Amino acid sequence: MYFRYPHVSVILLFIVATLRAQTLRDEANRADILIGAAVNAHYFSEAAYTSTLAREFGMVEPEDAMKGESLRPDEKTFNFAKADRIVEFAQTHSMKVRGHNLVWGTHNPEWLMQTNRTPQQLSALLHDHISHSRFLRQVAQEFHCCLKSAGRTADSHNRTGRG
Helix, strand or coil, X not given: CCCCCHHHHHHHHHHHHHHHCCCHHHHHHHCCCCCEEEECHHHHHCHHHHHHHHHHCCEEEECCCCCHHHHCCECCECXXXXXXXXXXXXXXXXXXXXXXXXXXXXXXXXHHHCCCCCHHHXXXXXXXXXXXXXXXXXXXXXXXXXXXXXXXXXXXXXXXXXX
16 A cells, blocks of 8 residues: 555554553453452562563463462461451452462461371361362452452362363
């Protein structure tokens, strides 16, 4: 295509591109879908990281902050600090939070992995941990305000991460 005034075509292209420039989050909202990213609270001190998350995504999923090793450092203690930072960030930026696995083959607390228990004892402990324990209730109570969904519990016997 030939333009008598080529600089006008460049200006028109720039104007059209500027008008169409949208964030991934805007486009996802327009399509009525959620687009999210795995996040690590450790990087919240980096402005480029947080501004990109807030601008481009409508949902976050903690990388490890909601896994057993982070939430339950010993059999009787719960630590929600990292998960709280992620939830607070999401709330501040009107984002949803997708909860993570309660049990995962490679992210179990050391106290659980360093004990010598029979398969039956481990099964009972994990059943209690997931189904009947205060752990699940505390996670639900702590983050009920903003959890969009939660990942399934991984098969603790499946070490490949597939299940």
